[in-house]
Amino acid sequence: MSDCLQAANLGYSPVLRNISLTLAPGELVALIGPNGAGKSTLLRALTGYLPPDSGTCSLKGKTLAEWSPQALSRHRAVMRQQTQLGFDWPVEDVVAMGRAPWEQTGSHRIVREVMALTGCLPLSGRKYNALSGGEQQRVQLARVLAQLWVDDAPQGWLFLDEPTSALDLYHQQHLLRLLKKLTRAGQLHVCAVLHDLNLAALWADRLVLLHQGEIVAQGNARQVLQAQTLSRWYGAEVRIGEHPDASAPQVFLAP
Known part of the structure; x- marks a missing residue:
């Protein structure tokens, strides 16, 4: 398990308690749970931005605190739910920020490649702060993929906090299809906070359900x-059906 990111008995009072989790390359994991369950806090703890009060979080056998900031940035990238910039840069310059931990040789090619992959090329030349919320999310996805880009593909651990929250249906589908394709290549792990359980069911390999700072269920979509x-931990009356074109459960609110 030395090539994994592992949390052992992770705690951050009063939000997280006794979280143990292993994240391996080639997997797309969705963190789900009701509001206030601790999903975003866990994401911050797993990435090293929030030092835990108890327990450890390690990457490739070393605790996150043992990594230098530059070395860690070459292995994990984080896309926050909202990213406001204090400067009005063109889109391609914002994406290029992801290449900061690396030597700049070939960065222009990588930026263009990642922008094409994420559908951001039509936004070239536009100012970031003038974009819609959904357009900004797509640019931020391009930035974090550029950060992990090695030998024509992303490698490492990618953490996303509600990456579909401002996207329309087409771009939700495009983003999750892309992330699934990239993880299947085996070199990238994606851990994303998702509120839409049906999206999680369609694309996540594993769902981790949090409630009041603890993991209360995890497994594939059919298991969770x-x-x-869901009624127990969300407090909502739900019905479970089947997707018409995929072997995946779908969640419906009872009328």
Whole structure:
């Protein structure tokens, strides 16, 4: 498990308690749970931005505190739910920020490649602060992929906090299809906070359900998205159906 990111008995009072989790390359994990469950806090603790009060979080056998900031930035990237910039840079310059931990040789090619992959090329030349919320999310996705880009593909651990929250249906589908394709290549792990359980069911390899700072269920979509489980932890009356074109459960609110 030396090539994994591992949390052992992670705690951050009063939000997180006794979190143990292993994140391996080639996997897309969705963190789900009701409001206030601790999903964003856990994301920050797993990335090293929030030092835990107890327990450890290690990457490739070293605790996150043992990594230099530059070395850690070459292995994990973080896309926050909202990113406001204090400067009005063109889109391609914002994406290029992701290349900061690396030598700049070839960076222009990588920026263009990643912008094409994420559908951001039509935004070239526009000022970031003038973009819509959804357009900004797409640019931030391009930035974090550029940060992990090595030998024509992203490698490492990518953490996303509600990456679909401002996207329309087309761009939600495009983003999750892209992330699934990139993780299947085996060199990238994606851990994303998702509120839409149906999106999580369609694309995540594993769902981790949090409630009041603890993991209360985890597994594939069929194991976690059960009516009794969701009603207990979300407090909502739900019905579980089947997607018409995929072997995945879908969640419906009871009328």
